[in-house]
Amino acid sequence: MDAGAALLRFERVEAAGEATPIERAIASEVPIAIEFNGIGYAVLMATPADLVDLAHGFALAERLIDAAGDVLDAEAHPAEGGILLRVTLAQGRADRVVERVRHRVSESSCGLCGIENLEQALRPIPQVSAVWRGDDAAVFRAFAALEAHQPLNRETRAVHGAAACSADGGLRLVREDVGRHNAFDKLVGAMLRAGKGWEGGFALLTSRCSYELVEKAVLSTCPMLATISAPTTLAVQRAADAGLPLRVLVRGDALLAPVR
Template sequence: MPLNAAISRPFERIGVEGERAPITRALAEETPVAIECNGIGYAVLMATPVDLLDLACGFALTERLVDGAGDIVDVEVHAAEAGAIVRLTLAERVAGRLLDRVRHRTTDSSCGLCGIENLEQALRPLPRLAARWDGEDSAVFAALPALDRHQPLNDRTRAVHAAAACTREGAIRLVREDVGRHNAFDKLIGAMLRAGLDWEGGFALLTSRCSFELVEKAVLSGCPMLATLSAPTRLAVDRALGAGLALRTLVRPDALLRTPEFVDRSSDTC
């Protein structure tokens, strides 16, 4: 099948007064993408089938299969009848990680959790970030209005997430889009990995809620600050604090939510 980001389909628009009109809308593609590592089927992600080399490389990093671009010997995308297959060849140095991780998986999903037999694998310890965010919150307010201009697929479909790498001052450096928020961030991380880019004191801006999986991806990629348009979960906040990741959530043109430097559990409720 062809690998397209979107395809147009006919619809009927019905107004509040019952008026009807035929229209055509672009729909974002959502396709099975199989990730193979060293000949082993590792995961199947439901993803927008563009920037798949970026997706696979970022996924390998945030799954902790590799430490950097040097551990990825080769990566290829192959179209298949039902979707796409991305084949990664990992360096012998990290091959043992692959086998160990596969033993903890019985099914696959974009979040990398479903099917893990050993519950401890779901919340593996995160490294402490070496880089700390020392920028100003004004950078987030600067990046937010510019983000729309870097989302061509969402402009067509209004159905995909975006992940942006921003400078310390809030200029947008790079953006990737996908129907899944995890995939969009993995694509961004993979694109930076393949291009030899690091965060350089900047931050990531995501058009999604702040889940703990996104916190972990940020930490594992060395990102010092994560900003999201929607709210965080409790686990996301706790994991971020434990790893030294700065969080800015519920980002709006006039306000944002800044995570404190500690968690006050005195008000915890069921």
């Protein structure tokens, strides 16, 4: 059993009343405290695997970095109650951390507080530089292949997957996490670290299409975003603003493409 899951004991109760003790693999979820240049920035609930990838992808999504070289170091350290992920950014990027922390949108249940935070929540989104021109048959091929590339989900049935797909639907790279945002950040971070681009392909996510995922896709220069669940209205609007093609509610026999 790797860091992504743990064996826990349960009692399986049948409808007829019979109970049997069993062991089952359960997805790991722990607090990951992310620190940039000594400044506490965020705490994510995540699967404790591929954390250096997570650091890179999260930093890009937060607009703290522009390229992999902006991250000088990233190390995960066990801490009481979770994991401390210490990230060192290049000197020219450290100022972004201070500025972003000052304006950072509250993620608590009270929602957004104040006009300044509303502006930060919906910051201008750049235009997609290379739009996907592929055939939807590629999306169906990627969807059909994805489950075989999700070992942790096969084991636990409790995690999301994020895949970088080639233009013809082949799976180039996959990352998994209990959080859909984390899975996508890990994928983007792994691509950054390996010096890989989208190469005319697209991203396929096992989640709903939220506006945050649209923004992560745009900031990573992804040519197209496909998700297996439905979008929100804001996700569709932000994608249209950026010129990002969407494919949503992807199934083996159908998908939806928003009409502009």
